[in-house]
Amino acid sequence: xxxxxxSVGSQDSAQLNLQAAALSLPESSSKIITRSQxxxxxxxxxxxxxxxxxxxxxxxxxAGLVSPEPRTYSQAVSIPEWCAAMDSEFQSLLKNETWxxxxxxPDKNLVPCKWDFKLxxxxxxxxxxxxxxxxxxGYLQKNGIDFLKTFSPVIKPSTVRMVLALxxxxx
Numbered sequence: 001x002x003x004x005x006x007s008v009g010s011q012d013s014a015q016l017n018l019q020a021a022a023l024s025l026p027e028s029s030s031k032i033i034t035r036s037q038x039x040x041x042x043x044x045x046x047x048x049x050x051x052x053x054x055x056x057x058x059x060x061x062x063a064g065l066v067s068p069e070p071r072t073y074s075q076a077v078s079i080p081e082w083c084a085a086m087d088s089e090f091q092s093l094l095k096n097e098t099w100x101x102x103x104x105x106p107d108k109n110l111v112p113c114k115w116d117f118k119l120x121x122x123x124x125x126x127x128x129x130x131x132x133x134x135x136x137x138g139y140l141q142k143n144g145i146d147f148l149k150t151f152s153p154v155i156k157p158s159t160v161r162m163v164l165a166l167x168x169x170x171x
Contacts, residue, residue, distance in 0.1 A: 069117045069118060069119055070082060070117050071117075072115075073114075073115050076117055076132070082117060082132060085117070085129070085130040085131060085132035086115060086132040086134075088132070089132045089134055090134065107145075108145065109145055111136050111137065111138070111140060111141055112136075112140065113134055113136050113137060114134075114135060114137055115133070115134055115135075116132070116133045116134075116135050117130070117131070117132050118131045118133075119131070
């Protein structure tokens with residue numbers, strides 16, 4: 001309830017109290033207003049589709065202009081572009097000697113791997129290349145069984161400059 005101001009007459013304060021009562025709704029009768037009812041919605045985002053493209057993403061998919069990224073190996077193996085990307089990744093792993101084939105020790109868990117597929121695009125939205133990566137499913141590893149500690153070598157540029165300066169100064 002509003003307290004009347006000393007300069008406001010009793011009739012004016014009664015009218016203000018009626019207006020305030022009309023505006024306040026009891027909690028049980030209040031309705032929730034959603035963003036869709038007010039029209040305050042964020043624009044929909046389509047992964048792999050650029051905003052400045054002339055076509056709607058679904059029209060482009062329907063027209064066959066945008067090839068979707070496969071989610072599984074079985075979806076990708078039937079498409080020649082993805083097979084070539086997987087072969088390229090596999091050959092790169094062999095060339096860099098990233099891993100070697102060996103038998104599984106009896107006290108170790110097998111950590112599976114999966115293929116991750118991404119379309120690399122040019123600024124105009126056209127496909128530059130198909131990228132396939134073979135990644136370990138790391139969340140299935142167990143500490144002390146599959147790994148003992150994690151190590152990620154990270155070096156700061158300032159550290160490199162310091163080491164080079166020391167090497168030069170000490171010849």
